[in-house]
Structure formats: C-alpha cells, structure tokens
Amino acid sequence: MKRCDKIIIGAGLYGLYAALFCARQGDSVLVLECEEGPFRRATYVNQARVHMGYHYPRSLSTALKSKGYFDRFVRDYDFCILKDFHQIYATGARYSWTSAEQFRRFCRNAEIRCEDLAPSRYFKPGLCDGAFLTKEYTYDAAILRDYFLEQLGQTDVELRYGVKLSGIRREGDCWELDWGEGRARAPFVLNAAYAGVNQIQRMAGFEPFRIKYELCEIILCDVSENFREIGFTVMDGPFFSIMPFGRTGLHSLTSVTFTPHMTSYDSEPVFPCQSRDGNLCVPGRLGNCNDCPARPESAWPYMSSLARKYLREEYAFRYAGSLFSMKPILMASEVDDSRPTVIRENSREPAFVSVLSGKINTVYDLDEVLRNE
Amino acid sequence: MNDHKEESFVSAIVYLHDHQDFAAPFLHRLAGLLREHFLNYEIICVDDGSTDDTLPRLRQAAREAEGCMVSIVKLNSCQGYEAAMNAGTDLAIGDYLFEFDSPVMDYDPALILQVYRKTGEGYDIVSASNRLYKRASSRLFYNIFNKNAKLQYAIGSESFRVVSRRAVNKAASLGRSVRYRKAFYANCGLKTCRISYDGDRALLRSRDSNAGHRADTAAASLILFTDVAYKASIGIALFMMLATVFMAVYALVVFISRRAIEGFTTTMLVMTGSFFGVFALMAVIIKYLSVIVEMVFEKQEYRVESVEKISK
Numbered sequence: 001m002k003r004c005d006k007i008i009i010g011a012g013l014y015g016l017y018a019a020l021f022c023a024r025q026g027d028s029v030l031v032l033e034c035e036e037g038p039f040r041r042a043t044y045v046n047q048a049r050v051h052m053g054y055h056y057p058r059s060l061s062t063a064l065k066s067k068g069y070f071d072r073f074v075r076d077y078d079f080c081i082l083k084d085f086h087q088i089y090a091t092g093a094r095y096s097w098t099s100a101e102q103f104r105r106f107c108r109n110a111e112i113r114c115e116d117l118a119p120s121r122y123f124k125p126g127l128c129d130g131a132f133l134t135k136e137y138t139y140d141a142a143i144l145r146d147y148f149l150e151q152l153g154q155t156d157v158e159l160r161y162g163v164k165l166s167g168i169r170r171e172g173d174c175w176e177l178d179w180g181e182g183r184a185r186a187p188f189v190l191n192a193a194y195a196g197v198n199q200i201q202r203m204a205g206f207e208p209f210r211i212k213y214e215l216c217e218i219i220l221c222d223v224s225e226n227f228r229e230i231g232f233t234v235m236d237g238p239f240f241s242i243m244p245f246g247r248t249g250l251h252s253l254t255s256v257t258f259t260p261h262m263t264s265y266d267s268e269p270v271f272p273c274q275s276r277d278g279n280l281c282v283p284g285r286l287g288n289c290n291d292c293p294a295r296p297e298s299a300w301p302y303m304s305s306l307a308r309k310y311l312r313e314e315y316a317f318r319y320a321g322s323l324f325s326m327k328p329i330l331m332a333s334e335v336d337d338s339r340p341t342v343i344r345e346n347s348r349e350p351a352f353v354s355v356l357s358g359k360i361n362t363v364y365d366l367d368e369v370l371r372n373e
Numbered sequence: 374m375n376d377h378k379e380e381s382f383v384s385a386i387v388y389l390h391d392h393q394d395f396a397a398p399f400l401h402r403l404a405g406l407l408r409e410h411f412l413n414y415e416i417i418c419v420d421d422g423s424t425d426d427t428l429p430r431l432r433q434a435a436r437e438a439e440g441c442m443v444s445i446v447k448l449n450s451c452q453g454y455e456a457a458m459n460a461g462t463d464l465a466i467g468d469y470l471f472e473f474d475s476p477v478m479d480y481d482p483a484l485i486l487q488v489y490r491k492t493g494e495g496y497d498i499v500s501a502s503n504r505l506y507k508r509a510s511s512r513l514f515y516n517i518f519n520k521n522a523k524l525q526y527a528i529g530s531e532s533f534r535v536v537s538r539r540a541v542n543k544a545a546s547l548g549r550s551v552r553y554r555k556a557f558y559a560n561c562g563l564k565t566c567r568i569s570y571d572g573d574r575a576l577l578r579s580r581d582s583n584a585g586h587r588a589d590t591a592a593a594s595l596i597l598f599t600d601v602a603y604k605a606s607i608g609i610a611l612f613m614m615l616a617t618v619f620m621a622v623y624a625l626v627v628f629i630s631r632r633a634i635e636g637f638t639t640t641m642l643v644m645t646g647s648f649f650g651v652f653a654l655m656a657v658i659i660k661y662l663s664v665i666v667e668m669v670f671e672k673q674e675y676r677v678e679s680v681e682k683i684s685k
Contacts, residue, residue, distance in 0.1 A: 094463040095680075124542055238464065257682055301382060302413070302415070305382045305467065306466045309538070
C-alpha cells in the first residue's frame with residue numbers, strides 16, 4: 001500500500017499541472033493514468049488553441065475569463081507556443097448567430113484585439129460578412145508534455161501508467177484506491193479524468209456531471225506555403241476552423257457540424273462502436289478513440305468541402321491524418337455556448353475534488369483547491 | 374467499386390411543404406441513388422413550415438437512410454419556395470447542388486443521374502422539366518415572362534435542376550439573395566440546358582403547394598426581370614389621362630349647354646373607372662417599392678428555427 005498526500009487521476013494537462021503545483025508546495029503526489037503515457041487523449045487531440053475569448057461572442061463572462069488567463073499561460077509556457085501567424089476570425093454571412101457588427105462590439109467589450117480585414121481577400125464572395133485579425137496562439141502538446149515530464153522528474157512525484165482503477169473507497173480520513181496490481185491511499189484525490197470523469201465519480205459514489213459526449217475528429221493538414229502563417233476560424237454556427245497545430249507545421253481542421261461523429265447523452269458514454277473494438281472500450285471504462293480499431297471513417301470529404309466552399313482557391317490544404325478523442329460537454333452550456341470550467345468539491349476530509357474543463361488556459365482555476373492552508 | 378462512382382461532392386436540397394405522403398419515399402429513393410453513384414454526398418431537407426406530419430416522417434426516414442448525411446432545416450414559418458431554397462443552398466457544401474422543387478418524384482430516379490452527367494458536357498445549370506405539366510396559370514406566366522424578360526434562355530416549369538458551385542458563387546457575388554432562381558440561372562451567363570421527360574400522370578396534381586407564395590414570386594419576378602408592370606402602369610396612366618381629358622371636355626360641354634343632371638351615369642362611370650385605375654397604379658407602385666426596399670436593406674431573407682443533422 002502506497003501512502004501519499006495527494007492522488008491525481010488522469011495525466012492530461014490538468015493532472016500534471018496539479019501534480020507539479022502540489023509537489024512544489026511540498027506534497028507527496030501519486031498520478032494514476034490509464035494510458036501508457038501522459039497527454040495521450042484530449043490534451044493532445046484538440047485544436048491546440050490558447051483561447052483569448054473570441055470563441056464566446058455569446059458569453060462575455062467566458063470570454064473575459066479566457067482572456068484573463070491567456071497572458072499568464074503564454075508567459076508560463078512560452079516555449080511550447082506558436083505566436084507568429086495571423087489568426088483570422090470571420091463571421092459567416094448566413095447561419096451565423098453573430099454578425100460582423102456584433103462580433104466587433106463583443107471584442108470591444110471584452111477589450112481584445114479585432115482589426116477589420118477585407119473578407120474578399122480570404123473568402124469567396126458573399127460568404128463572410130466580416131474578417132478580423134485577432135490575437136490568439138496555439139500550443140504544442142508534445143513540447144508541453146516533455147516540459148512537464150522534465151519538471152516532474154526533479155520532484156518526487158510518482159507517475160503510474162496503465163492503471164485501470166477498480167475501486168475507490170473511503171477509509172477513515174483517507175481515500176483508498178484499488179487497481180489490478182496495486183493500492184494507494186491519500187486524504188486528497190483529484191479527479192482530472194476529463195471524458196472519464198463520470199466513471200471515477202461513480203466509483204467513488206458521487207453524483208455524475210451532467211454531460212453529453214461527442215466522439216470528435218481533428219483532421220491534420222499540409223497547407224500551401226502562403227497558408228502556413230495563417231489560421232482561419234469562421235464563426236458562429238455550422239462553420240469551421242483551420243489553424244496551425246502547435247509547432248508541428250501542420251494545420252488542424254475542425255468543423256462544428258462534422259467534427260463530432262457521434263453523440264451520447266448517457267451519464268457514461270455508450271456508443272455503437274464499443275461493440276466492435278474488441279473490448280478495449282466499454283461504457284464504464286472509456287478507451288482511447290485515437291488508437292481504436294473501430295474508430296469512425298474520416299469526415300475529410302465533408303470538412304474539406306466545407307472549408308473549400310469558404311476559402312479562396314489559393315489557400316490550399318491536403319489531408320495528412322486524423323486524430324480522434326472523446327469530448328465531454330457540460331449540458332448547461334448549449335444556449336450561450338459558454339464553456340465553464342467546473343470544479344466540484346465532492347467531499348472534504350477526506351477531500352475528493354473533480355475538475356472538468358474544455359480549455360487549456362483555465363488550468364489555473366485549480367490553484368485555489370490545491371493550495372494547502 | 375469506387376472507381377465507378379462520381380468523385381464530385383454533391384448536395385441535394387429538397388423543398389418540402391405539407392408533403393407528408395411524399396417525404397419518406399422520396400428520401401429513400403434519393404439516398405439510394407446517391408449511395409449507388411456518388412462517393413460523397415449530403416441531403417438537405419428544407420421544411421417550409423409544414424403543418425402536417427411531414428417533419429416527423431422525414432426524421433424517421435433520415436434515420437433509416439444508411440450511410441447518408443441528412444440535414445433538416447426547419448423554417449420557423451412558411452416563407453415560400455425561394456426563401457426556403459436559399460436556406461438550403463446556403464447550408465450546402467457540395468461542388469454541385471441538386472435543387473428539388475418538391476419531393477414528388479414523378480420521374481425515374483435514373484433521370485437525376487442523367488441530369489447530373491449533362492454537367493460533364495460543360496453545362497453549369499441543367500434542369501429537368503415534365504412535359505405533361507401544363508397548368509394554365511404557369512403557362513400564362515412563363516409566356517408573359519419569356520416574351521418580356523429577354524433572358525439568355527427561356528424558362529419554364531421545372532421539377533429539379535443541378536447547379537454548379539460556380540453558378541452558386543456567381544449568385545452570391547451579385548451580393549443579393551436570389552429572388553427568383555430560375556430567371557437568375559437563365560441569365561447568369563453560364564451554359565444552361567433543359568431535359569424534358571414525360572412524368573407520371575397520376576402525380577400531376579400532387580406537386581403544387583403554396584399558391585400564395587408562388588403568386589408573390591411571380592409578381593416580384595415580373596417586376597425584377599421584365600418591364601411588363603412598367604408598361605402596364607404607363608398604359609393605365611395614359612388611359613386615365615385620356616379619360617380625365619374627356620371628362621373635362623364633357624364637363625365643359627355640360628356647363629355650356631346647362632344640362633347637368635343627365636350626365637350623372639357617365640360621371641359615375643368615369644369616376645369609378647378612374648379610381649380603379651388609381652388603385653391599380655398604386656398596387657404596381659407599392660410592389661415596385663417593396664421590391665426596392667427588399668433589395669436595399671439586405672436583410673436575412675429567411676428565418677431558420679433549427680438545423681438538425683442526422684447521420685449514420
């Protein structure tokens with residue numbers, strides 16, 4: 001039996017950030033991860049956008065919060081961030097919930113950069129009513145991962161991979177966690193399992209988050225020379241985004257309509273593909289969609305057609321690969337499209353805290369719950 | 374297998390308004406044809422405020438359509454064919470767009486493919502028209518229209534058409550919403566072609582819906598593309614001027630000969646005639662103004678309640 005001050009479930013960004021934060025304040029920390037390495041799922045498989053708030057023209061509060069953490073994140077993790085490209089936001093002329101004028105006003109209210117560009121320079125005629133030069137960056141998950149591993153290597157944090165938890169029990173003033181070949185106990189547990197958050201909630205006997213799950217595909221593209229230093233995001237409806245993917249030299253292509261392949265409204269996701277993957281993934285224990293043999297066929301024909309419909313011919317892109325991951329979305333956020341970071345303190349003494357966030361730069365929200373008084 | 378299929382991404386847009394009996398069979402046939410002959414495709418159904426069972430039946434059929442992306446655009450009220458079709462084409466992402474004016478399929482599905490293949494011969498717009506469809510009001514409209522509009526191509530009743538992305542972009546580059554797509558396509562400078570077929574007689578009566586909106590579109594397109602209304606109003610105005618002059622002369626004669634009472638009937642006739650003329654003129658002018666207002670204030674010309682994506 002291993003004893004420590006804090007156990008963290010999940011070695012994504014939130015998990016490793018928490019581990020480092022706690023180790024630096026002198027805690028002994030154990031990180032349990034079901035994958036064979038860190039950053040294997042959502043931290044890696046996403047748009048790699050460091051949000052400045054532009055995404056939330058219908059939720060000023062979410063925008064302001066993203067903006068607040070933007071500078072701090074960029075300062076702290078500068079080495080993994082790609083800054084020198086033009087991030088261009090555009091508002092769709094049809095089907096957009098936000099018009100060009102509303103987007104301008106929103107940026108003014110949020111006090112974020114928004115310079116008018118001629119839509120005709122980038123988009124086919126009549127499709128976008130506004131185009132704006134903005135300030136937004138992208139991070140490289142692989143570099144960030146190596147940084148965390150290196151930093152954690154200088155502490156005595158223990159990282160255990162391939163851990164499939166089988167039980168979480170309260171034993172006096174501690175939580176006791178079981179898995180196949182081991183057991184550990186601590187007076188503090190952080191549930192940072194993202195898409196797996198509800199399976200951990202259930203094991204510990206706490207109420208699940210109200211989530212819907214989307215099996216999402218990010219397409220990686222090679223782009224033409226003139227496109228390398230440009231990212232496009234067309235808002236605010238059934239549109240798309242194609243922007244640099246960290247420092248990989250590739251662009252990520254995503255779309256509101258085609259990135260989600262399947263949706264599950266169950267508390268823990270149930271998908272038809274789970275019956276075809278050879279038991280790697282079951283409703284109570286989510287596998288890795290990216291490595292899965294039953295992962296869906298790429299939506300490249302759809303996403304590329306959508307992007308080509310809008311972009312002028314000279315911005316060319318080619319298919320380079322697909323990444324898949326499971327994305328949990330809090331049910332409360334549909335109307336205003338906000339993406340709150342939820343931190344729930346399920347119990348104190350022993351403490352069991354769960355975090356669910358769809359954004360990388362709100363990781364600092366954790367400080368408050370992790371800090372020892 | 375794949376090398377027999379068409380490479381282009383096609384979007385099929387279907388207009389539906391109270392078509393509960395036709396929605397599901399149409400979707401099944403269309404999906405079957407697209408699956409067989411196209412690598413990449415999507416179907417967009419635009420429900421123009423149906424009040425019958427169209428929508429639930431459509432949803433059910435979309436769920437059953439294997440391997441097919443179906444989007445259902447629900448307009449929040451009945452807004453007419455042109456607006457609804459614009460809502461569909463704005464959402465479509467294909468290289469070629471099929472525009473189905475109704476889900477009544479009075480032709481063999483193979484005709485869809487035949488019409489599509491015609492684009493390979495350099496036509497940007499290819500339409501299919503039912504030879505047997507001969508409604509008196511439509512015929513009258515097309516007669517007046519074609520005589521006066523002087524478009525590159527004559528237009529007529531159509532069941533569906535395929536349009537290239539180039540033609541769609543051309544519409545967008547004019548910066549306005551398409552008010553009357555057939556006339557626009559016939560006059561956009563791109564090559565157009567029509568294929569006629571003999572439709573199923575049993576279905577002849579089923580395809581008309583939404584008469585009010587159709588009449589409105591007809592009036593608006595006559596004003597936009599022809600000078601029929603202008604000529605008519607000038608004619609009315611001239612006639613009324615003559616009538617007024619006649620009235621003045623008559624009044625003068627009566628005044629001089631002092632036989633006022635006897636002219637009452639004539640006076641009334643001229644007055645009612647003139648008022649009729651004034652109102653007719655006003656109707657034309659109001660229609661002109663409304664069209665101008667619509668074109669100046671480029672508003673959202675359709676209002677969508679929801680877009681639902683169903684795929685398997």
